[in-house]
Amino acid sequence: MSAKRLRIAYIPEHFSTPLHFAAKHYALDADLVSEPLGTGALTARLKADTSDEQAVDVAIGLTEGFVADLGKNGGKDGVKYGLAGTYVTSPLCWAISTGADRKDVTSVESLKGKKVGVSRIGSGSYVMSYVLADQQKWLKQGEDPFGVEVIGDFAALRKSVRQEGEKPSTEFFMWEHFVSRLLTFLQTTKHFWDNGELKKVGEIYTPWPSWMIAARSSIDQEQLEDLMGKLNAGVKHYQENSGEAVEHITSTMKYSKEDAEAWMKTVTFSDDVKGVDGKVVDDTVSVLQKAGVLKAEAGGSEEMIAIKRA
Numbered sequence: 001m002s003a004k005r006l007r008i009a010y011i012p013e014h015f016s017t018p019l020h021f022a023a024k025h026y027a028l029d030a031d032l033v034s035e036p037l038g039t040g041a042l043t044a045r046l047k048a049d050t051s052d053e054q055a056v057d058v059a060i061g062l063t064e065g066f067v068a069d070l071g072k073n074g075g076k077d078g079v080k081y082g083l084a085g086t087y088v089t090s091p092l093c094w095a096i097s098t099g100a101d102r103k104d105v106t107s108v109e110s111l112k113g114k115k116v117g118v119s120r121i122g123s124g125s126y127v128m129s130y131v132l133a134d135q136q137k138w139l140k141q142g143e144d145p146f147g148v149e150v151i152g153d154f155a156a157l158r159k160s161v162r163q164e165g166e167k168p169s170t171e172f173f174m175w176e177h178f179v180s181r182l183l184t185f186l187q188t189t190k191h192f193w194d195n196g197e198l199k200k201v202g203e204i205y206t207p208w209p210s211w212m213i214a215a216r217s218s219i220d221q222e223q224l225e226d227l228m229g230k231l232n233a234g235v236k237h238y239q240e241n242s243g244e245a246v247e248h249i250t251s252t253m254k255y256s257k258e259d260a261e262a263w264m265k266t267v268t269f270s271d272d273v274k275g276v277d278g279k280v281v282d283d284t285v286s287v288l289q290k291a292g293v294l295k296a297e298a299g300g301s302e303e304m305i306a307i308k309r310a
Contacts, residue, residue, distance in 0.1 A: 003220040005029060005030060005031060006029070006031070006057045006058060006227065007031045007033055007055070007056040007058070008030045008031070008032055008033065008056065008057065008058045008059070008060070009033040009035045009042050009045050009046075009056040009058070009060070010032060010033070010034065010059070010060045010061075011034075011035060011036065011042070011061060012034045012035075012036050012252075013253070014249045014253060014255065014263055015060075015087075015088060015211055015267070016060070017248050017249060018231065018235040018237070018238045018269055019032065019060065019231065020032070020234075020248060021233075021234040021237045021238055021241075021244075021245075021248075022230040022231050022234030022237075023234075025233070025234070025237055026230045026234060026237070027230070028227065028230040028231075028234070029226075030058075033045075033056055035059075038061070038062075038065070039061035039062045039064075039066060040065060040069070042056075042059035042060075042061040042066075042214070043059070043065065043069040043081075043214075045059060046059055046081040046214055046216055047073075047079065047080050047081065057215065057216045057219050057223075058084075058213065058214070058215045058216070058219065058224075058227065059213070059214050060087050060212075060213050060214075061211065061212070061214065062092070062210060062211060063206070063208050063209060063210055063212050063284055064124060064127055064206070064208070064284055064287075065124070066212055066214050066304075067083075067281060067284045067304065068122060068127075068288055068293050068294060070082070070083070070299070070303070070304040071285055071288065071293075071294040071298035071299060071304070072294065072298070080216050080218065081214050081215060081216045081217060081306075082214065082215065082217060082304060082305060082306030082307075083212055083213070083214055083276040083281065083304050083306060083307075084214060084215040084224065084275075084276070084306045084307045085212065085213030085215075085228060085273040085274050085275060085276065085307065086209055086211075086212055086213070086270045086273060086275065086276055086277070086280075086309065087211040087212055087213050087231075087269065087270060087273055088209060088211035088267060088268065088269055088270065089209045089268050089269070089270050090209065090266065091206040091207065091208065091209065091210055092124075092176060092205065092206045093203055093204075093205055093266060094124070094128045094174045094175065094176060094177065094203065094204050094205070094206070095174065095175060095176070095177040095200055095202075095203050096111070096132070096172055096173075096174050096200065096201040096203060096204065097172065097173060097174075097175065097192070097198045097201065098171060098172045098173075098198065098201055099161040099168060099197075099198065100162075100193075100196050100197060100198055100199045102168075102171070102199070104171065105171050105172055105201060106201070107201060107202070108132070108136065108201060108202040109136075110201075111132075111146070111171065111172055111201070112136070112138055113147075114146060114147070114170075114171035114172060115146065115169070115171050115172075116129045116146040116147070116148055116149070116170060116171070116172055116173060116174070117149050117151040117156075117157045117160045117161065117169070117170035117172070117173035118148055118150055118151065118157075118173070118174075119150075119151065119152060119153060119154075119157065120150055121148075122293050124174075124176070125157070125173060125175060126148065126291070126293075127287070127288065127291050127293060128206070129145075129146055129148070130287070130291035130292075131204060131206070131207060131287060132174070132204050133145035133146065134287070134290060135204065139290060151169070151170065151173070154175060157170075157173040157175065158173075158197060158198060160173065161173060161198070172201060174204070177203060177266075207283065207287060208280055208284045208287075209270075209280060212276060213231075213273060215306060217306070225274075228272075228273055228274040232272055232273055232274075235269045235270065235273065236271075238269065239269070242264065245260075246260045246264070249263075274309075274310075275308055275309035275310055276301075276305045276307065276308065276309055278300075278301035278305060278308060278309075279301075281300065281301035281304055282300045282301050285298060285299075285301075
């Protein structure tokens with residue numbers, strides 16, 4: 001009896017381009033499932049009962065999202081997936097923004113003790129504020145480096161830092177430099193610097209490779225091996241056909257050609273996506289513990305990795 005067709009969930013961003021090339025050019029035999037709500041929604045799909053129409057076998061998402069979920073649920077009944085591959089080896093750039101007219105926020109150094117807006121507790125916008133504080137040596141045991149305000153989505157965060165006849169509720173927020181979630185209907189953080197709504201205070205990079213591949217524990221191993229090979233072919237095609245990559249990004253994600261090309265200069269996909277480096281996972285766990293996302297007893301790489309990097 002042949003194995004069932006794989007269902008692969010992905011976030012509809014520019015990072016998904018090699019996956020689409022694997023399906024278009026290299027006969028990746030799988031159903032590609034768009035999940036605009038992000039890595040948290042991907043983990044729910046990986047843990048859903050296989051009879052659930054939302055369930056998927058494989059997901060490609062942000063490293064910290066997968067590690068946070070596995071650290072909170074590791075060793076408990078119901079966890080049905082592990083880290084199987086490294087998709088993007090470069091870090092993710094997070095922009096630090098405030099309202100364009102704010103005179104009280106002028107530099108990264110001016111952010112100490114200020115209020116930071118986040119989409120939700122445990123989100124990338126939340127975790128990266130702690131990474132920033134750690135790098136600035138503002139992180140001290142038992143003390144919060146910032147006042148944290150849970151604001152919501154990108155539009156709400158932008159509003160929270162502006163001064164338009166009302167007192168803004170936050171001084172700054174952090175968001176991916178290149179944002180193209182279809183959910184936002186807007187292309188990039190840069191767009192709002194250009195139109196005079198926001199100003200950029202600084203930027204910071206994740207201290208880990210930004211994207212990983214997670215797979216359900218019950219997945220057929222031959223299918224997983226085939227997927228890794230086809231994804232490698234998709235990555236190689238992306239690397240060798242930049243014009244086609246730009247065309248895919250601009251036509252499916254509403255990017256300008258200039259922004260697509262600028263983003264492509266910042267990202268490095270893994271030449272061989274199979275496997276995960278244990279040190280990367282353990283270092284991510286350490287940062288998430290500093291941020292209070294994970295407790296001290298959270299597991300590490302041994303509990304989270306399904307396929308170790310060769």
